[in-house]
Amino acid sequence: MKIKVFIERTNKKVMVNAKNFNELFKKIKVDPNTVIITRKNELITEKAKLNNNDEIKLLSVISGG
Amino acid sequence: MNCRNCKNNPVITLPNSNVYLCKKHFNIYFEKKVRKTIRIYNMLDKNDIIGVAISGGKDSMSLLYILNKIFKPTKVKLIALSIDEGIKGYRDPNFKFVKLFCKKNKIKLHTFSFKKEFGKTLDEIKKKDSETIPCTFCGVFRRKILNNKALELGVNKLATGHNLDDEAQTILMNQFRKNTRASAVLGPVTGIVNDPRFVRRIKPFYFLTEKEITAFAFLNNILDKYVECPNAKLGYRNSVLELLNEFEKRYPGTKYNIVSSFLSTLPLIKEGFKEKTINSCKKCGAATSKDICQACVLLDELN
Numbered sequence: 001m002k003i004k005v006f007i008e009r010t011n012k013k014v015m016v017n018a019k020n021f022n023e024l025f026k027k028i029k030v031d032p033n034t035v036i037i038t039r040k041n042e043l044i045t046e047k048a049k050l051n052n053n054d055e056i057k058l059l060s061v062i063s064g065g
Numbered sequence: 066m067n068c069r070n071c072k073n074n075p076v077i078t079l080p081n082s083n084v085y086l087c088k089k090h091f092n093i094y095f096e097k098k099v100r101k102t103i104r105i106y107n108m109l110d111k112n113d114i115i116g117v118a119i120s121g122g123k124d125s126m127s128l129l130y131i132l133n134k135i136f137k138p139t140k141v142k143l144i145a146l147s148i149d150e151g152i153k154g155y156r157d158p159n160f161k162f163v164k165l166f167c168k169k170n171k172i173k174l175h176t177f178s179f180k181k182e183f184g185k186t187l188d189e190i191k192k193k194d195s196e197t198i199p200c201t202f203c204g205v206f207r208r209k210i211l212n213n214k215a216l217e218l219g220v221n222k223l224a225t226g227h228n229l230d231d232e233a234q235t236i237l238m239n240q241f242r243k244n245t246r247a248s249a250v251l252g253p254v255t256g257i258v259n260d261p262r263f264v265r266r267i268k269p270f271y272f273l274t275e276k277e278i279t280a281f282a283f284l285n286n287i288l289d290k291y292v293e294c295p296n297a298k299l300g301y302r303n304s305v306l307e308l309l310n311e312f313e314k315r316y317p318g319t320k321y322n323i324v325s326s327f328l329s330t331l332p333l334i335k336e337g338f339k340e341k342t343i344n345s346c347k348k349c350g351a352a353t354s355k356d357i358c359q360a361c362v363l364l365d366e367l368n
Contacts, residue, residue, distance in 0.1 A: 036279050045078050059288070
């Protein structure tokens with residue numbers, strides 16, 4: 001499945017082929033503990049099912065200061 | 066996968082567990098955890114004036130939001146204190162987001178700046194002393210302004226958004242640097258002895274993780290755009306943060322275990338520093354364990 005991912009901390013957009021979040025996080029080398037996941041402005045968990053052409057935002061949980 | 070308590074979609078997995086919660090039940094869990102921390106550590110009295118230290122980030126905004134929700138119907142009074150350090154491109158010097166929130170919720174907001182209090186912005190300090198990490202000045206100066214202004218405003222408890230991740234980092238930093246005295250003032254309620262020159266600090270988010278707080282801020286529409294301090298990566302804390310996150314990933318529960326084991330030894334650490342006298346700084350009169358307080362030492366270096 002093709003997933004469009006926006007990584008807030010690095011301000012980067014990437015396209016990733018992944019079946020689930022576990023695979024997605026491994027591919028983009030992001031620690032799931034350091035982000036929250038949103039899809040269509042809804043908060044979801046890493047156990048949620050991914051759909052083809054999903055647009056995912058990974059918001060940083062690490063404080064900026 | 067459903068919420069533990071209902072059939073709704075979950076928004077979060079609670080740390081170190083297989084517990085999934087929906088928006089409604091996560092908000093209930095979050096508030097309960099804050100209330101419990103406040104109650105167990107006797108953080109507040111019914112006529113307290115709480116000063117909430119606000120940066121506009123997710124921790125302090127969530128703290129102001131939840132304290133306002135809990136204490137609005139009571140006699141406890143809330144005021145917000147913000148500091149503009151003078152870091153270009155980082156803090157919005159107008160605190161638009163914070164101002165709007167305070168106005169909407171009728172919370173009095175007081176703003177202060179390094180420039181006004183010490184004559185220099187942090188950027189100017191950085192230019193003048195390129196050897197020292199700016200975070201050294203920033204932390205000391207922020208603490209000094211917050212304490213002094215809280216005293217002037219009649220605040221008797223200063224609430225900060227420090228969370229479980231922050232505390233685990235600080236405990237490790239103090240260990241690595243053999244700074245036991247600094248550890249003695251940690252904990253959910255800071256300080257070793259009561260002294261009228263110090264405003265006691267409380268940390269209602271002590272047992273909540275950064276992830277939980279970010280989720281709470283997002284769900285309650287108080288999560289502003291992420292901006293990273295340009296100096297953050299220079300600090301010692303950042304190295305400890307990365308190390309701890311790596312450990313947490315490999316060994317879930319590490320951060321909680323650090324904080325939990327620290328709390329069981331904290332009374333002994335405090336006891337060891339109880340007898341130390343608190344002096345008045347020879348330059349500014351502020352309470353200090355030395356002859357001259359750290360803020361005055363740093364200001365002398367700069368001048």
